Structures are given as C-alpha cells and as structure tokens.
Amino acid sequence: MRRSARRAPRRVGGPTKRVVVIGAGLSGLSAALHLRGAGHEVTVVESGGIPGGLVRTETIAAADGSAYRFDTGATILTMPRLAVDALAAVGVDPARAAADLDLLPVDPTYVARFADGTQLDVAADRDARIAGIADVFGADTAAGAARLTDWLAELHDIEFDHFIDRNHDAVPDFVRGDMAAATRRLLRHGATRGLTGAIKRFTKDERLQRVYSFQALYAGVPPARAAAIYGVIAHMDIGLGVSYPANGMGRIGEVLADGLIGAGGEIRYATRAVGFSRRGDRIDGVRVTATGNGGRIDDGAVIPADVVVAACGSAALAGIWGESAPDRAIRYSPSAVVAHLAVDEAAAARWPDDHHTIDFGAAWADTFRQIAPRRNGRGEPMRDASVLITRPGKTSPGRFTSGGREAVSVLWPTPNLDAAPRLDWERFGPGYVARSLGELAARGYRGIDGAEVLRVDTPATWAARGYAAGTPFAAAHTVRQTGPLRTGNLDPRAENLVLAGADTVPGVGIPPVLVSGRLAADRITPMPARASATGAADAGH
Template identity: 50%
Template sequence: MAAPPHVVVIGAGLSGLAAAARLRGRGCAVTVVEAADTPGGLVRTETLDGHRFDTGATILTMPELIVDPLTELGLTPAEVLDRLALRPVDPGYVMNYADGSALALPHHAADIPDAVAEAFGPRAARGTDDLLRWLRQVYDAEFDVFIDRNYGGLRDLTGPETRRAATELVKLRTLGGLTGAVARFVDDERVQRAFTFQALYAGVPPHRARAIYAIIADMDIGRGLSAPVGGMGRVGAVMADALVDADTAIAYGSRATAIVHDGGRATGVVVDGDTLPADAVIATAERDTVAALVGRRPRRKLRYSPSALVVHGLLPVGVTDDWSAGHHTLDFGAAWSQTFAEITGRPGAPMSDGSFLLTRSAVSDPDTFVADGLESVSVLAPTPNLDSAPLDWDAIAEPYAAEVLATLAARGYRGLDRLQVLRIDHPKSWQRSGLPAGTPFSAAHTATQTGPLRTRNTWPGLDNLFLAGSATVPGVGIPPVLVSGGLAADRVTARLAEALATAGSLPRSAR
C-alpha cells in the first residue's frame, strides 16, 4: 500500500492545530512547524517574573469548535472537555459605564434580561429577550452557509442554499446598520453598547458595521464565556498533546523560510535550511508573510484592524476586592463613536476618552493567577494600527500605559495606578513579531475584506497551498480561526482524495 500523503502545516496557532488534527484524523501524515517554543500562537499563557498571565486572547466561547477537530483524532467530546477543564465565566462581562452604572452579564443568556432589568430598570430591559432571539436567528441563518463553508465559485454564491440563507438574512433586516438594528429592540444606549461593541473584534466600528455582524454578539454573550483551568494557553496545549499522541510531529523553534514550488504545485517547505517534502501545505501566517515565503508580491494592499496596547502587571491580593470587576471587565468612556473614529480612522489617533478591557484571570482560576500574595492583572487599550497612525510606540508605550492606569484608577479601580508593570505589548512590538501594520487582529472585516471578498484560503497559481488563520476566511478571533482550520483541511482532503484512497488511509475516528 502507498504511503499516506504528507501535509506540512506552518504554524501551531489554533488554526494550524485544528487543521492538523482534522488531516491526521483523515489519514494524512502531518508535520507542524512552529517558530515559537510553544503551541497556541496568540492564545497563550506566559510566565512573567514567576507569575502567570494570559497574554493573548482571553475571551473564549464556542468550545465545541475545539472539540470537533479532536474528535476526528478519535477522542470523545467528554475526553476533550475533561482535558480542557473549562469553568464557566459568570458573569461573562462586567460592563462599567461613564454615568456610574454597571451591568454584570450572566453566563446564561436566559438570565440576561433579568440582569439588565436589575441594572437599569424594567424599561431598559424591555426588548432584550427579543434581541437575544434575533441574534440567534442571525447566527442560524449565517453560520453554516456564510461562515463555515468553502466557496468554489459563482455557483456557490448563487445556489439554492445560499439564496435561502440570504433571503432569511434580508428578512431579519441584517443589511442595514448594526446599531440601528439593535436599537429596534432596546432603546437604552448602555444596552445597545453591550450588544454592539463586539463589531470591534472584527475591526469595524459598531456605528459603521452592517447588522450581519450581530452574529458576533450571539457567538459571544449569547453562548456564554468559559475559561480553561491553567489559563488560555491550555487550549493549544490540549490540541498539541492530542496531535502528538496521534503520531504527529510538531517541530517547535522551527521557522519556515520558503515554500518551494514547481509548475503550479508546492513541493516542500524550507525549515532550518532543509526542505520538508510536502504533498500539500497549509500556511497560517499573515497573507504578506505567506506571499514572501512563496516569493510573490501580493496584488492588493489590505486594510488592517486597529491594534492594542496591553499592560501586564501585579497587584497585592485584596486591592481588587472593592472594584466593580469580574474576569472580563469593559470600562466604557463617555465617548463612543468618537472613540471608534479615533482608533479606526485615517489618520488614527489614541483614544481621547478611552474604553478599556481589564482582565483578572484570577477570578476564574486563583490557583494559577495568584502567587506570593500578588494577583496578575492585564489592561487592554485599543489603539490605531501603524498604517493609520505610525506612532513611536517604543517611546510612548510606557507613559501612555501609565496614563491609562491612572485614568482607570480615577474611574474607580483604586490602586491600579500602582500596578507593578511587568510587560507592555504595543503596536511596535506586535510589528516586530511579524504582524503587518503592528496589529495582532489581522485584516479588518471591511465590506471588501469579508466573506467571499476576504483573502481566499486557496493560493493563486499553486493548487495544493492553502491558508488558514485570521488572515483568511472566515476571519479573526478564536471561533473563526478554528473554523478556518477545518475549511483548509477540507480543501486538502479534496485535493489529496486520490492519494488518500491509494494509501487506504482510514479516518482515525473510524478505527
């Protein structure tokens, strides 16, 4: 029997790990090459000065998207969930407003209307039930057809399934503006913010986003947030361990420097001067990085999402006790559309009346995030990216971070201005780690960079090179990149169907 086809996956972020798991499960031999020393990419838990911090993504939803690829390796959902050891984050978010009011959003969506009524009164809560129902309808119409799907060509875009879903989305009035759509259900501006700020996850200001972006609020608030015991880095670790158990090589500290190709096919990946032969390649780096690996210059320039400055530091246990804060706290300034205009505009500027995300992972997991009487605390301030505001962050990050901490201390987070700062990540440092425009949030989901118009997961001129990750479809964030790994794996499986049949490879889940 022939040897199984060999797939090289560049990058052990969540998209690469998801793709690798699915392909290994379907009988391919898989090698993952990763420049860093650990799996997970931008979803990581790091040790700074002996203390643990979630230094990348902190908001985790839809764990079933982690479970699915690992079941292809033969694990049961219960085994995956057991390894992830997820705890519900409840409240999912605490939202503090400039008028002094606060909303703690419960983990279970069914409890949200009561929480809104308690925070802002029954009048403000009116319509929240209907809003949550509408969000779920938007998700149901959109997810399978427009998000978790590979497009072939025009026929896919005009087929009956697409037409049905598009008609449903029109009926749900998702083609108008997001804020207006949410305002049809709830008229309290604070509640509107709670259900529209998520557009920023897609790099788009809420007041400019189309209502189809309401799906993000359902994938976020609507489904409940959770956190793995041990920190966010456990997600990549659990996925990588399952791959290694299934005989997949993951080469850490190994940077791919070229994708070798020949007559329309990728034939290998150069790592440390050696060429790893490949029957197919999945690259999870940013589009321009992949273009450099292939030796081709991309045709169109992309518009990137805003970036962020993130401060990680320590506070003595007890300092946070009198804060109105949970695991995830959003502190909104009084300004709203102006804030988004500043961070997404051209030219962009730092927020003048900022809104911030405070992360206290210790709320869910004190054993990991409290040590020696000190609690790990992180603050994220959205910023413009380097394309729209080429600021000298190496010089201004420290004073800007001090200003953010002082602002928040004055807004009620007493003692935060005395945070013992251990690290500040900022647009220049993201740029130094290879991220274009100095943003870890990739290409923005503008109208011309979304859905079928986003950088495709196929590569022009090379029929066995595929993309996964935030640069390609469906987009940025943990749920989309896990989906992208599956979409790229489906492309590879279709491309290598004959080789898989010749090798008699059986899906692992069927063994």
C-alpha cells in the same frame, strides 16, 4: 425555472498525501487534526517553542523574583465544541477532550461599567441576564433586550452552518442549492443593514447598545460602520457563553497539539519556514531553518510536501515568498496596547469582582474615528478610552496570584501602524500606559496606578512578532473583506497552497480560526458533515 444546484467547492488537485502545515496556532492545529483524521501524513512547523500562536499563557517575572501567569493573547473562549470537534477527528473521545481542557464557566460573561456610574453584570444565563437588565435599565429596556436576544440567536442559526462553517468560491454560490434559501432568510432577517441601526430597533438605551455592539471591534470594524451580520459575535459570547480553561488560555493549544501527536502527526518546534521549493505551479517542499540550543541546525533543509497549509498570517507568508510585505490593499484591524500588571490583592478586592470588565469611557463614536480612521495615517490613541480589564484569577482562583499580588491585564484599543505610522510606540508607550492607569484609578480602580508593570505590548511589539500593520487582530472585516470578498483560502500563487487563520475566511477570533482550519482541510479532502455547531451546548458549561 429550476433552481441551480450548488457546486462542490474547489479543491486541491493532484497528490495530497503529505501535508506540511506552517504554524501551530489554533488554525494550523485545527487543520492538522482534521487532515490527520482523514488519513493524511501531517507535519506542522512552528517557529516558536510552544503551540497556540496568539492564544497563550505566559509566565512573567516581577522585580522581586516572583512570577505571574498571564493570558498574553486571546482571553475569551466561546464555542469550545469546535476544539473538541477537531480532537474528535483523530478519535479523541469528547469527554476526554473536555476533561483535558478543564473548562470553567465565566459568569458573568462581562461586567460593563459606564461613565455615569451604571454597572451591568452580563449574566451567562438568559433569564438572569434579562432580569439584570431590568434591574439596571428598567422593564421596557429588558423586554427589548429579550427580543434582541432572540434576533441574535436566529441570526447565528442562519449564518453559522451556511455562511461561516462552509467553503464558498464566488458570490453566485450564495444563490445556488440550499444556500439560496439561507441567503433569502438572511436578507429577510435584516442582516445586511448596519449593526447599530439593527440594535436600535430593540433598545434605545445607548449604554445597552454598546454592550451588544462593541464586539464588532473583534472583527476590526467600528460598530457604527459594521454590518448587522456581525451581531453573530455578540451572540457567541453573550448568548452562548464564555468558558475558560482552568490553567489558562494556553491550555487550548497544548491539548490540540497533544491530540495531534497522539494520532501520529508531527510538530517541529523552533522550526521556521523560510521558502518553498517548487515544480511548475506546485510546491513540492518547504525549506526550513531549525534552531537548537547550540545554534542553527538543518539550515535550508526541505520537508517534502504534496500540499502546504499556511496558517502563519499574511506578513509571515509574504516573507516566505520573499516579498517585502503582504498585499498593501488589505485593510487591517485596529491594534491594542496591553499592560500586564502585578496588583496588590487588597487594592483589587475593591474593584468589580469578575474575570472580564469592560469600562466604557463617556465618548463612543469619536473614539472609533480616532483608532479606525477612514484614511490611513490619521489615527491616534483614544482620548477617552474604553478598556478591557482581565482578571483570570476570578474564574480560576489560586493560579494567578503570588506574594499577595494578582495578575491583571489591561487592554486599550489603539490605531494600527498603518493608521498611525508616525506614532513611535517605543517612546510613547510607557507614558501612555502610566497616564491611562492614572485615569483608571480615577474611575475607581484604586491602586492600579501603583501596580508593577511587568510587560507592555504595543503595535510596535506586535509588528516585531510578525503581525502585519502591528495588529494581532488581522485583516478587518470591511465590506470588501467580508465573506466571498475576503482573501480566499486557495492561494493563487501555487495550486497546492491553502491558507488558514484570521487573515482568510471566515475571519478573526477563536471560533473563526478553528473553523478556518477545518475549511482549509476541506480544500484538500472533503470534510464529513458535522452536527450543527449552534445551540446552548456550545458554552461548554
């Protein structure tokens, strides 16, 4: 029986010359760069005043007038080559792009601390990482970790080019053409089993299992309920390495935006999309309200469009359509409370001396039942929280300190507003942060409970910024919201509306949203094949 050929993915028909992109986050900028490189006229409208979306670096003032810089969204950059590829689409030399990003290696990738006092430095180099595991957990556990490393690397090689970095229209696409062999290979690899069970085949140490499975939370799914396919995320940061722009994560959006403008694209800041003008089943313009120093200008102006790329998230897009809320059938990821602190440098000097520290509480499975209950309305904050502590000054010295104090951010995973709708974060949040900082001080971060809290973001503040369910982590990667079952990037409400960003394919995180922009562009015009995005070179070191 002859194997059926894989069909080309569906694309927007009709005129496509003029493209309006809604949102100057990384997905919108990626789409804009790839489309501009293909010869389209591209206008990006952004309601805020800076590019980058959730990937930003902000300056926050302390009570004494001193100012501190914080990464107030994403703090982990993997596979920076994807940003370089987007810039290359408009002719930016890769060496220049890398120089503009000014990437530094983050090594170790993480420090993992456990309630029993164990500490593991998760080194960027494979051999150093395995040797570190041997020192902490023993030779047998290290041998299992080496096999796990190889299994994850192969998983990534199977998944990325065929399942992540490619448009698909329906489940049958996975058994057609070259996808048939890739699908068989993925099944043989055990990628459809549970993530925790897959990792247990290589290591019985529950602490090390956490190190290689907590990344499933990036996809909005507790590790015990995640499919093994999401082990690819662990490989992206542990296997391929983490980089950091010397001037902060916000530099990524700045460089992408500069590249687009330099190539003749347009970005209109302080310009909010408020509706669409339509002709039949097509959108022919985006209605905007622009704000200036003197108030509103161009209220109701229409930017002509042959195609629209909505890279603004499901909640914002629902508002543009005039809907009260996005599809309530979507299940969203857990949220987070993030406190940005000015910490005395002398106190912080006694802590783990690294950029990212993951401090695991003694509890594990119970905590996920609290923040990601199977039924909405039953969530609660972690009683024994595992937290992420971020100190960018450890990788980029001198840029994140002022007056003898250091900028430190602490993230506690929490239920989103759907999971815990009765939790009043405006009243509950300050006390929660104070108690949680006290718990961290008891865990060994002495002085953190006396730090000045400069800003706290909670599910309520994420919701106020337009994120559905009060989470910045978008739609969860549940079984029904994974791969071809996830919200597709061709929106059925109009034949020329394409989606990009974390709510659509391929999903949440910096590598996926950069990919989503390219996939959105591919729905408008075929994107040229690119070299495989796998391999050690992606670490950007």
